Amino acid sequence: MEQKLNVHALVWQDQKLSVLDQRKLPEIVHYQVYVTAPEVAEAIKTMQVRGAPALGIAAAYAVALSVQQHYQADNSAWRQQVATEIKLLAASRPTAVNLFWALDMMQAKLEQLNDSPVTAMIALAQEIHQQDIAANLKMGELGADILADAQGLLTHCNAGALATGGYGTALGVIRSAYQRQARRIYADETRPWLQGARLTVWELAQDNIPSTLIADSAAAMLMKSGQVDWIIVGADRIAANGDVANKIGTYSLAVLAKYHGVKLMVVAPTSTIDFARQSGDAIAIEQRAASEFLPACYAHEDSLITAWNPVFDVTPAALISVIVTERGAVFNPAEKGVGELNDE
Amino acid sequence: MEQKLNVHALVWQDQKLSVLDQRKLPEIVHYQVYVTAPEVAEAIKTMQVRGAPALGIAAAYAVALSVQQHYQADNSAWRQQVATEIKLLAASRPTAVNLFWALDMMQAKLEQLNDSPVTAMIALAQEIHQQDIAANLKMGELGADILADAQGLLTHCNAGALATGGYGTALGVIRSAYQRQARRIYADETRPWLQGARLTVWELAQDNIPSTLIADSAAAMLMKSGQVDWIIVGADRIAANGDVANKIGTYSLAVLAKYHGVKLMVVAPTSTIDFARQSGDAIAIEQRAASEFLPACYAHEDSLITAWNPVFDVTPAALISVIVTERGAVFNPAEKGVGELNDE
Numbered sequence: 001m002e003q004k005l006n007v008h009a010l011v012w013q014d015q016k017l018s019v020l021d022q023r024k025l026p027e028i029v030h031y032q033v034y035v036t037a038p039e040v041a042e043a044i045k046t047m048q049v050r051g052a053p054a055l056g057i058a059a060a061y062a063v064a065l066s067v068q069q070h071y072q073a074d075n076s077a078w079r080q081q082v083a084t085e086i087k088l089l090a091a092s093r094p095t096a097v098n099l100f101w102a103l104d105m106m107q108a109k110l111e112q113l114n115d116s117p118v119t120a121m122i123a124l125a126q127e128i129h130q131q132d133i134a135a136n137l138k139m140g141e142l143g144a145d146i147l148a149d150a151q152g153l154l155t156h157c158n159a160g161a162l163a164t165g166g167y168g169t170a171l172g173v174i175r176s177a178y179q180r181q182a183r184r185i186y187a188d189e190t191r192p193w194l195q196g197a198r199l200t201v202w203e204l205a206q207d208n209i210p211s212t213l214i215a216d217s218a219a220a221m222l223m224k225s226g227q228v229d230w231i232i233v234g235a236d237r238i239a240a241n242g243d244v245a246n247k248i249g250t251y252s253l254a255v256l257a258k259y260h261g262v263k264l265m266v267v268a269p270t271s272t273i274d275f276a277r278q279s280g281d282a283i284a285i286e287q288r289a290a291s292e293f294l295p296a297c298y299a300h301e302d303s304l305i306t307a308w309n310p311v312f313d314v315t316p317a318a319l320i321s322v323i324v325t326e327r328g329a330v331f332n333p334a335e336k337g338v339g340e341l342n343d344e
Numbered sequence: 345m346e347q348k349l350n351v352h353a354l355v356w357q358d359q360k361l362s363v364l365d366q367r368k369l370p371e372i373v374h375y376q377v378y379v380t381a382p383e384v385a386e387a388i389k390t391m392q393v394r395g396a397p398a399l400g401i402a403a404a405y406a407v408a409l410s411v412q413q414h415y416q417a418d419n420s421a422w423r424q425q426v427a428t429e430i431k432l433l434a435a436s437r438p439t440a441v442n443l444f445w446a447l448d449m450m451q452a453k454l455e456q457l458n459d460s461p462v463t464a465m466i467a468l469a470q471e472i473h474q475q476d477i478a479a480n481l482k483m484g485e486l487g488a489d490i491l492a493d494a495q496g497l498l499t500h501c502n503a504g505a506l507a508t509g510g511y512g513t514a515l516g517v518i519r520s521a522y523q524r525q526a527r528r529i530y531a532d533e534t535r536p537w538l539q540g541a542r543l544t545v546w547e548l549a550q551d552n553i554p555s556t557l558i559a560d561s562a563a564a565m566l567m568k569s570g571q572v573d574w575i576i577v578g579a580d581r582i583a584a585n586g587d588v589a590n591k592i593g594t595y596s597l598a599v600l601a602k603y604h605g606v607k608l609m610v611v612a613p614t615s616t617i618d619f620a621r622q623s624g625d626a627i628a629i630e631q632r633a634a635s636e637f638l639p640a641c642y643a644h645e646d647s648l649i650t651a652w653n654p655v656f657d658v659t660p661a662a663l664i665s666v667i668v669t670e671r672g673a674v675f676n677p678a679e680k681g682v683g684e685l686n687d688e
Contacts, residue, residue, distance in 0.1 A: 027641050186652070189637060191535060191559040197639060201649045210648040213638055215535040217560040217593025221657040224595070249561025251568070252600060259599050293533060294557055295541060297371050304554040305545045308530070313565040 003137055003175075006206045007161035009054045010061065012126060015068060017061045021048045022162055026202035037066035037085040044092040044099075051163025052236065053132050053269065056098030059089050060125035063106040067121045082110065097237075098271060102128055132165030135269045135326035136172040143173030143232070143267055143324045144180055150229035153177065154186040154219060157247035158199040159234025159267065169234045169267040171203065173324065178209050184227060185211040188219060190247065192293035192309065216249055223260040231257050235268035235323075242317030242333025243280025248310050254319035263321040270325045275342050280314035287311070347481055347519075350550045351505035353398045354405065356470060359412060361405045365392045366506055370546040381410035381429040388436040388443075395507025396580065397476050397613065400442030403433050404469035407450040411465045426454065441581075442615060446472055476509030479613045479670035480516040487517030487576070487611055487668045488524055494573035497521065498530040498563060501591035502543040503578025503611065513578045513611040515547060517668065522553050528571060529555040532563060534591065536637035536653065560593055567604040575601050579612035579667075586661030586677025587624025592654050598663035607665040614669045619686045624658035631655070 011018040011031065017040060018031040032048065034040050040062035043049055049058050066085040070078035086103055093099060109124050110117060147153070153174055160171030167175065174185060185204060190196035201211045214222060222228055231253050237245040244250070244266050257264045277283065290307035291299065298305040317334040327341050355362040355375065361384060362375040376392065378384050384406035387393055393402050410429040414422035430447055437443060453468050454461060491497070497518055504515030511519065518529060529548060534540035545555045558566060566572055575597050581589040588594070588610050601608045621627065634651035635643060642649040661678040671685050 026639055188561070189535065191533065191561060197637065201642070205642075205648040208648065210650075213634075213649065213651040215560070215592060215637060215653070217532070217535060217596050218652065218654060218657070220596035220599055221592065221654060222652070248559065248565065252561050252564035252596070255564055255603050256596060256599055259603065290557075293541065293559060295370055298545070298549075304549040304552065305557065306554075307557040308562065308566070309559070310562060310565060313562075 003167065005133070005161065005166045007203050008166060009049055009051070009162045010057055010129070010165070012061055012122070012129070015122075017058070017065060019043050019049050019058065020162070022050060022199060023047055025198050035065060036069055037062040038088060040065065041088045041092045044089070051158070052098040052272070053164040054162070055093060056102035057125070057129045057132060057165050059099045060102040060106050060128045062089050063103065063110070064118075064121040064125040067110065068118050071118055073115075101271065129165045132269070133167055136164055136167040136169060138326045139169060139267050139269070139324050140167060140172035140176035142329055143265060144176035146265065146322060146324070146329060147173070147177045147230060149181070150177075150183065152184045152186065152228040152230075154188070154222065154228045154231045154253070155200060156188045156196065156231070156233050156249055156253055157190045158195040158203070160200060160203045162199050162203055163234065168203075169269070170232045171200065173232055173265065173267050174204070175207060175209070185209060186222060186228065187211050187213050188216045188249065188253075189213055190249065191216055195247070219253055220256045223256055223262050228262050230263045230265055232265045232267060235266050235272050236312055237277075237283055238266070238268060238273045238323065238338060239277045239280045239283065240273075240275050240339055241279045241337040242320060242323060242330070243283075244315045244317070244320060244323070245280060245283045245285070245312045246315065248313050251313035251315045254315040258319050264319060265322050265324060266320055267324045270327050270341050273325070273338055273341060275339065280316065283314055285310050285312050285314070347511060349477070349505065349510045351547050352510060353393055353395070353506045354401055354473070354509070356405055356466070356473070359466075361402070361409060363387050363393050363402065364506070366394060366543065367391055369542050379409060380413055381406040382432060384409065385429075385432045385436040388433070395502070396442045396616070397508040398506070399437060400446035401469070401473045401476060401509050403443045404446040404450050404472045406433050407447065407454070408462075408465040408469040411454065412462050415462055417459075445615065473509045476613070477511055480508055480511040480513060482670045483513060483611050483613070483668050484511060484516035484520035486673055487609060488520035490609065490666060490668070490673060491517070491521045491574060493525070494521075494527065496528045496530065496572040496574075498532070498566065498572045498575045498597070499544060500532045500540065500575070500577050500593055500597055501534045502539040502547070504544060504547045506543050506547055507578070512547075513613070514576045515544065517576055517609065517611050518548070519551060519553065529553060530566060530572065531555050531557050532560045532593065532597075533557055534593065535560055539591070563597055564600045564604075567600055567606050572606050574607045574609055576609045576611060579610050579616050580656055581621075581627055582610070582612060582617045582667065582682060583621045583624045583627065584617075584619050584683055585623045585681040586664060586667060586674070587627075588659045588661070588664060588667070589624060589627045589629070589656045590659065592657050595657035595659045598659040602663050608663060609666050609668060610664055611668045614671050614685050617669070617682055617685060619683065624660065627658055629654050629656050629658070
């Protein structure tokens with residue numbers, strides 16, 4: 001199905017990369033235009049762009065910008081400059097696997113090219129970008145097939161166009177499902193960063209999809225009221241047994257969904273699957289600074305008040321109804337894990 | 345056990361009522377001093393003081409202030425002025441039962457008094473205040489007995505000294521338990537108003553009790569980690585069958601607690617029990633304005649973005665381990681309800 005994309009985290013145009021500054025949403029829609037790799041590294045570091053797939057694409061374009069800036073036909077000194085900037089990009093964010101995957105791909109391509117590499121490098125970055133969109137569109141249709149006539153959908157955090165090359169993972173499924181027929185869309189505000197309030201409902205409105213924001217702690221009452229049929233989320237990392245690490249609060253929703261007979265769909269490309277990791281127990285959970293939600297006046301030396309701020313939680317496969325990827329859907333992943341999706 | 349109270353929402357001193365402005369916490373500790381009833385009505389209306397028991401006590405003192413201001417020995421015109429101000433106080437907040445209960449009590453007393461009613465009215469307001477503190481101290485000891493050596497306690501919203509005459513209901517139990525031995529105390533930040541972040545951890549720190557703030561959606565992961573033995577909350581209304589209406593998110597915690605084998609204690613004076621109400625299904629849930637957490641830029645005429653903002657949820661008795669009142673504790677309230685606590 002042909003899809004018009006209205007929300008773009010990253011736009012390549014006139015040999016420049018435009019990055020939507022997500023820190024300013026929803027109040028201000030502002031694209032910052034970059035022509036060098038160090039500028040893009042800084043944009044990644046400072047969270048102007050976030051979301052694992054989007055970070056990979058931004059890094060790919062940044063390598064293309066680096067080659068474009070430094071390439072010289074008459075000597076090979078430029079290769080060292082590009083290599084230095086790839087290292088800079090690799091140091092911008094530590095955890096998003098997609099970033100390193102994209103840098104590796106761009107570097108391998110560059111080593112094969114001799115004459116006039118600029119066009120080819122830009123083409124590869126664009127291909128990485130387009131393949132991500134294609135995967136999202138595919139998952140959107142697969143997910144919408146599974147949802148059938150479900151009326152109430154709840155999502156958490158932002159697994160949308162803003163976190164990917166376009167269209168989104170969880171929000172891609174919601175887009176495709178809504179296009180087939182209107183549904184009630186609910187979004188958790190998602191503390192402490194409020195990705196739901198700042199990004200998800202804004203992004204849906206750009207595609208003319210109405211949504212209702214709720215406090216994270218109101219999800220249980222909403223499920224009890226019978227207004228939610230499916231919870232649809234993205235993933236940061238999926239273990240071989242189908243356990244899913246995702247934004248803090250996903251595990252909470254999964255337990256509540258099981259209790260209320262609500263189904264849970266995880267939507268993520270196969271690049272998110274860590275086939276070498278047997279279960280979610282081994283996934284290290286990043287802890288962020290207490291200052292993300294602790295009032296500043298508590299931050300003094302002898303303060304009795306601290307905060308516990310894990311970024312992710314792990315949802316056991318047993319609480320997941322289906323995992324949707326671009327290679328197909330795995331129902332009841334607790335039965336056999338997700339190994340069947342491994343094409344290696 | 346003798347308790348020193350360090351946190352006071354309301355202080356009666358030198359014929360004046362000092363009200364701690366809770367809207368300014370935790371950054372600013374500021375008491376506003378009032379000498380007339382209309383000032384106190386305004387303080388209630390504008391949320392300088394909140395929490396059902398605290399509202400009742402504030403209203404009682406306000407009636408005493410009214411009599412103090414208007415009483416004249418030589419004619420009875422002052423009685424009309426006081427009656428008008430009682431009506432004004434009754435119109436300040438619609439839902440808190442304690443407010444009307446306190447006004448009725450003060451009015452009944454006033455009708456019995458002829459000569460020099462000022463001292464007697466002040467004495468009754470102080471008695472209402474002291475009885476609330478006594479009930480909280482009693483519940484604190486009863487609750488601490490039940491907790492025994494439990495190591496990890498999680499609370500939601502603020503059911504503390506700030507919401508009562510002093511010491512608190514849920515936080516009273518936590519105070520008493522902590523006094524017997526150190527425990528890990530966790531507080532949900534409690535969206536959208538952040539009573540946990542702004543009030544609860546601040547209040548505990550005033551009593552030298554360390555605490556850890558968490559995002560509401562991190563409670564499930566905390567329970568899974570084994571760090572929480574009991575969840576301890578207050579109540580806004582308890583039905584005869586033991587169903588409990590309390591701050592939004594309480595029901596969510598109750599379901600998560602059941603799943604993880606964590607126990608749930610509700611702490612509230614018997615004045616919170618609505619013996620005439622058979623179950624929690626009949627409790628009307630107040631909806632507040634979307635603007636409490638919806639970014640202002642979404643609030644335009646053709647906006648596709650709305651919010652669902654219920655203030656309370658209802659926790660079925662079956663999910664509650666024990667209800668603690670000043671007349672005793674009811675374990676497994678789902679078995680027989682709380683009718684045994686009715687002394688009428």
